[in-house]
Amino acid sequence: MLYLADVTESKHTDLGEFIRQQRERANLSLRRLAERAGVSNPYLSQIERGIRKPSAEILKRISRALEISAETLYTRAGLIEGDRSTPTVLEAVDADPRLTARQKQVLLDLYMALVEAGAEAEGTSDEPTRRET
Numbered sequence: 023m024l025y026l027a028d029v030t031e032s033k034h035t036d037l038g039e040f041i042r043q044q045r046e047r048a049n050l051s052l053r054r055l056a057e058r059a060g061v062s063n064p065y066l067s068q069i070e071r072g073i074r075k076p077s078a079e080i081l082k083r084i085s086r087a088l089e090i091s092a093e094t095l096y097t098r099a100g101l102i103e104g105d106r107s108t109p110t111v112l113e114a115v116d117a118d119p120r121l122t123a124r125q126k127q128v129l130l131d132l133y134m135a136l137v138e139a140g141a142e143a144e145g146t147s148d149e150p151t152r153r154e155t
Contacts, residue, residue, distance in 0.1 A: 037099050048088055048089070059086070081096060
């Protein structure tokens with residue numbers, strides 16, 4: 023039987039692991055992501071290892087630095103309920119065992135290029151952010 027503390031710890035670890043994966047996909051060092059997000063290097067390291075539970079504001083900063091939606095991190099942190107029946111593009115690509123790590127990266131890079139091209143075509147003035155569907 024899982025106790026509440028076990029579930030909470032698991033969510034923190036899952037969140038930290040997800041942030042680490044996103045950081046690596048963006049080819050950012052821990053130090054560089056910390057700088058971009060405006061948090062300390064040790065604090066970000068503790069988040070990635072599941073030791074610290076970041077606030078919604080910190081998650082928002084990290085999401086901006088990683089160019090992913092804040093809602094994705096909020097859901098992973100258990101701050102909001104998410105519809106887990108439909109995986110995001112990232113989750114679908116990441117979960118496919120038939121793809122190598124390099125193939126996954128190429129697919130995600132192509133996806134981001136298409137999202138950015140779509141934003142430019144729509145004439146949005148905001149910097150494009152990584153969207154997950």
